[in-house]
Amino acid sequence: MSEQHPQDGEAGVFRALADPTRRQILEDLRSGELAAGEIAARFSISAPSISRHLGVLKGAGLVAERREGNRILYSLVEDRLATSVGRFLSAVCPEQIVLRHTAWRPGAEPAGTPRADEGRGA
Numbered sequence: 001m002s003e004q005h006p007q008d009g010e011a012g013v014f015r016a017l018a019d020p021t022r023r024q025i026l027e028d029l030r031s032g033e034l035a036a037g038e039i040a041a042r043f044s045i046s047a048p049s050i051s052r053h054l055g056v057l058k059g060a061g062l063v064a065e066r067r068e069g070n071r072i073l074y075s076l077v078e079d080r081l082a083t084s085v086g087r088f089l090s091a092v093c094p095e096q097i098v099l100r101h102t103a104w105r106p107g108a109e110p111a112g113t114p115r116a117d118e119g120r121g122a
Contacts, residue, residue: 012059021043025039028042057074
């Protein structure tokens with residue numbers, strides 16, 4: 001039996017996040033829960049491959065599943081993702097950098113990033 005270290009849980013999160021397909025699945029789940037078949041239909045890989053990816057995400061605690069009839073629905077576990085990544089960032093980055101970038105959203109510049117028109121004489 002292998003010995004578990006306290007960081008193994010977070011390491012599992014980062015291993016899960018290392019794969020682009022799994023990151024895309026997490027992004028797709030941001031808008032709400034999806035059935036396994038709906039997730040698989042968004043990718044050009046086999047359903048068993050998607051099932052393995054979902055298993056890794058579930059094992060890392062990043063997605064939850066529930067049964068509804070004969071369907072398995074998956075949802076994002078946002079707290080787990082935020083806690084793991086936040087804990088890591090707090091350990092390696094100065095606090096002011098983490099705080100400056102916490103308001104960042106996809107498609108937006110991180111807070112504190114100068115705009116292209118800033119710094120020019122107006």
